[in-house]
Amino acid sequence: MKRSHPPSLERRRFVAGVAALGGAAVAWRYVVTPAFAQNPPSGCPTPPSGGTPFQPGQDQRPIVLRPSISALTSAQLTELRGAYAALRALPSSDPRTWILQADLHALYCQQCTNDATQIHFKWSFFPWHRAYLYYYERILGALVGNLDGFRLPYWDWEVARSMPSPYRTPAAASNSLWDANRDGGIAGGGGLPSGDGDLARVQQLYGTQDFATFGGNASSAGACENNPHGLIHDDVGEQTPTGLDMGNLGFAARDPIFFAHHGNLDKLWSHWNGLAGTSGVPATAYRNPTDPGFLNATWSFYDETSAIVSMRASDVLDHSDNLRYIYALPVLHIPIYEIIRCELICCGPDPEKSATLRIPQESVDATTLAVRDRLPTSLVLHEVEIPAGATGTFEAFAVRGERRVSLGRFAIVGESHMAMKGAHRMTLLLDATKALPDLLAREAPATLRVIGRRGAKSFPLRAKGAELRIQRSAVEAPRK
Numbered sequence: 001m002k003r004s005h006p007p008s009l010e011r012r013r014f015v016a017g018v019a020a021l022g023g024a025a026v027a028w029r030y031v032v033t034p035a036f037a038q039n040p041p042s043g044c045p046t047p048p049s050g051g052t053p054f055q056p057g058q059d060q061r062p063i064v065l066r067p068s069i070s071a072l073t074s075a076q077l078t079e080l081r082g083a084y085a086a087l088r089a090l091p092s093s094d095p096r097t098w099i100l101q102a103d104l105h106a107l108y109c110q111q112c113t114n115d116a117t118q119i120h121f122k123w124s125f126f127p128w129h130r131a132y133l134y135y136y137e138r139i140l141g142a143l144v145g146n147l148d149g150f151r152l153p154y155w156d157w158e159v160a161r162s163m164p165s166p167y168r169t170p171a172a173a174s175n176s177l178w179d180a181n182r183d184g185g186i187a188g189g190g191g192l193p194s195g196d197g198d199l200a201r202v203q204q205l206y207g208t209q210d211f212a213t214f215g216g217n218a219s220s221a222g223a224c225e226n227n228p229h230g231l232i233h234d235d236v237g238e239q240t241p242t243g244l245d246m247g248n249l250g251f252a253a254r255d256p257i258f259f260a261h262h263g264n265l266d267k268l269w270s271h272w273n274g275l276a277g278t279s280g281v282p283a284t285a286y287r288n289p290t291d292p293g294f295l296n297a298t299w300s301f302y303d304e305t306s307a308i309v310s311m312r313a314s315d316v317l318d319h320s321d322n323l324r325y326i327y328a329l330p331v332l333h334i335p336i337y338e339i340i341r342c343e344l345i346c347c348g349p350d351p352e353k354s355a356t357l358r359i360p361q362e363s364v365d366a367t368t369l370a371v372r373d374r375l376p377t378s379l380v381l382h383e384v385e386i387p388a389g390a391t392g393t394f395e396a397f398a399v400r401g402e403r404r405v406s407l408g409r410f411a412i413v414g415e416s417h418m419a420m421k422g423a424h425r426m427t428l429l430l431d432a433t434k435a436l437p438d439l440l441a442r443e444a445p446a447t448l449r450v451i452g453r454r455g456a457k458s459f460p461l462r463a464k465g466a467e468l469r470i471q472r473s474a475v476e477a478p479r480k
Contacts, residue, residue: 047104047107047300048095048104048300048301048302048308049300049308050300050308050310051300051301051307051308051309051310052307052308052309052310053298053309053310053311053312054309054310054311054312054315054322056315056318056321056322057321057322059322059323059324061147061148061324062148062149062324063320063321063324063325063326064148064149064151064324064325064326065151065325065326065327065328066151066152066153066154066263066267066325066326066327067151067153067154068153068154068155068156068160069153069154069155069156069160069164069166069167069260070156070160070164071153072153072166076153077166079144079146079150080140080153080166080177081166081175081176081177082143082144082176083140083141083143083144083150084098084140084176084177084256085176086140086143086144087101087139087140087143087176088176094306095302095306096139096302096304096306098254099254100302101136101139101253101302102251102253102254102258103251103253104132104253104301104302105132105249105252105253105258106249106250106251106253108120108128108299109249109250109415119299120221120225120249120413121216121219121220121221121225121386121424121425121426122216122217122218122219122220122221123211123212123215123216123217123218123222123289123294124294124297124313125215125216125221125222125224125225125229126215126224126265126266126269127294127297127313127316127317128297128299128313129262129265129266130266130269130316130319130323131299131301131311131313131315131316132262132301133152133259133262133263133266134311134316134323135301135302135303135304135309135311136152136259137150137151137152137325138303138304139302139303139304140152141304142304142305143304147304151325152259152260152263153260153263154260154263154264154266154267154327155167155257155260155261155263155264156264156267157192157197157198157228157232157261157264158197158198158199158201158202158228158264159199161191161192161198162186162189162190162191162192163186163187163189163236163257164260165189167179167256167257167260168187168188168189171187176256177256177257178256179245179254179255179256179257181237181238181244181245181246181255182236182237182238182245182246182255182257183235183236183237183238183239184239186235186236192232192235193231193235193409195227195408195409196227196228196231196232196235196409197227197228197231197232200431201227201228201408202228202268203332203333203335204335204378204429204431205223205224205268205272205429206271206272206275206332206334207334207335207336207337207378207469207471208223208378208380208429209281209282209285209286210285211287211288211289212382212427213380213382213427213429214272215269215288216426216427217289217383218291218293218294219383219425220382220383220424220425220426220427221424221425221426221427222426222427223380223426223427223428223429224265224268224269225426226410226411226412226426226428227408227409227410227411227429228265229261229265229413230410230411230412230413231393231409231410231411232246232261233246233247233249233252233261233411233413234246234247234392234393234411234413234454236255236257236261237252239454241455242414243413243414245258246258246261247413247414248413248414248415249413249414249415250415252413266319267327270319270327271327271329271330271332272286273286273287273288273317274286274329274477275332275334275477278334278475278477279475280334280336280473280475281334281336281475288317294313295312295313295314296312296313296314297312297313298310298311298312298313299311331476331477332476332477333474333475333476333477334474334475334476334477335376335471335473335474336471336472336473336474336475337378337469337470337471337472338366338469338470338472339467339468339469339470340359340360340363340366340367340467340468340469340470341360341465341466341467342357342358342359342360342466342467342468343357343358343360343466344356344357344358344381344448344461344462344463344465344466345357345358346460346461346462347447347460354447354448354449354450354460354461355447355448355460355461355462355463356445356446356447356448357379357439357440357445357448357466357468359440359468366470367436367440367468367470368440370436370468370470371436371437371440374433375433375470375471375472376431376433376470376471377431377432377433377436377468377469377470377471378429378430378431378432378468378469378471379407379428379429379430379431379432379439379466379467379468379469380427380428380429380430380466380467380468380469381427381428381430381448381461381463381465381466382427382463382464382465382466382467383425383426383427383463383464383465384425384426384427384428384461384462384463385423385424385425385462385463386412386423386424386425386426386459387423387459388423389457390412390456390457390459391412391413391414391415391456392411392412392414392452392453392454392455392456392457393409393410393411393452393453393454393456394409394410394411394412394450394451394452394453394456394458395407395408395409395410395450395451395453396408396409396410396428396430396448396449396450396451396461397448397449397450397451398432398435398438398439398446398447398448399446399447399448399449400438400441400444400445400446400447401444403438403446405434405435405438405446407430407431407432407435407448408428408429408430408431409453410426410428412424412426425464428463432468436468448461449461
């Protein structure tokens with residue numbers, strides 16, 4: 001395992017045109033030691049607390065489009081690199097500096113907090129990361145003198161399957177978007193594995209109309225958190241036990257691609273919300289939770305002036321009016337499903353005999369037609385129990401005799417120097433189309449199994465509930 005021992009922030013040597021921050025775009029250059037990416041922190045930094053509450057309507061900047069990285073002009077790319085160079089050049093005493101801003105993410109992970117305040121494995125996942133990106137974006141914009149116009153770009157990995165070249169080349173410390181701790185194949189321009197956040201997966205997520213399945217509930221992660229979120233984290237991070245940098249929540253935000261990755265996740269949430277009101281879907285579909293526990297969750301950050309500020313989940317739901325950015329709207333074809341609630345019969349602690357599905361008698365005809373017509377079918381396993389210590393990449397299979405059909409992959413991102421503490425829950429959204437005949441067989445139906453990949457340990461499959469979602473039609477969601 002590669003181990004680097006970086007110098008302290010005080011010992012880094014930066015050369016940059018910081019004095020020109022208030023003017024036009026400048027060329028940035030800085031020099032660091034070869035250990036450019038950092039080891040995990042030995043402890044947790046002091047978290048910000050309290051602060052001036054955000055007030056909806058206080059941000060009066062122009063509403064600006066957040067672009068995909070591939071759409072950046074040469075001037076925008078120069079500005080982006082300059083912003084990250086300026087961030088890295090800030091003194092360690094400045095709470096806006098690269099390391100301390102990155103460690104804000106660790107503050108809300110298990111290594112530095114508890115289940116009540118962490119922002120993974122629950123419905124806080126989307127709103128916390130949106131607030132985090134908002135203030136990070138403001139800091140970068142202020143550092144290049146363009147608070148009004150600077151917006152973070154996103155990596156649209158559903159179509160751009162290789163990491164954007166500005167983050168890979170040059171592969172040296174002179175590139176402020178580069179990070180040394182990445183998977184060699186991805187860092188060299190290789191594509192993401194099939195199924196990890198690709199178009200088919202995104203389309204499947206857009207067909208999921210309830211927030212609990214898509215984004216989680218008060219005690220369980222939604223399907224989006226494990227694929228694409230977790231899988232792409234693990235794909236990009238080093239393929240080592242610690243998974244530096246992106247493959248470990250404790251320091252994932254030390255790789256600039258983290259913010260492009262989460263920008264695209266934020267875009268998916270925005271587009272998912274934008275499907276509300278589509279003809280042919282229920283009025284309650286594509287809505288965020290209204291529970292006060294969701295809306296009133298509050299977190300503290302540093303703004304572009306180094307002041308402590310606080311933001312509630314409810315403040316970020318209207319990102320256009322409140323946070324002053326938008327995304328380009330696609331034309332989407334939304335699948336309409338017939339939902340069949342099933343029973344998941346668990347078979348004890350042995351992963352080799354994990355679970356089988358039991359279909360209600362009144363739904364047998366519907367599932368028989370689905371098999372005959374090969375209708376696209378999703379299997380939703382609600383609130384799957386993730387055992388303590390389970391981290392890494394996993395694949396779910398339907399196994400019947402010698403036949404093994406993949407249902408899809410998912411990932412649980414680890415943390416600094418430790419596995420996840422305690423059991424957690426997450427909803428799995430799987431593709432059961434090819435496996436449906438085996439899952440519904442009258443004699444010796446297929447069992448559902450979770451197999452660990454890249455050294456991850458398999459675990460028995462237990463869930464609070466199960467559904468088959470059989471696609472009967474699709475509707476076109478118009479631009480709004």
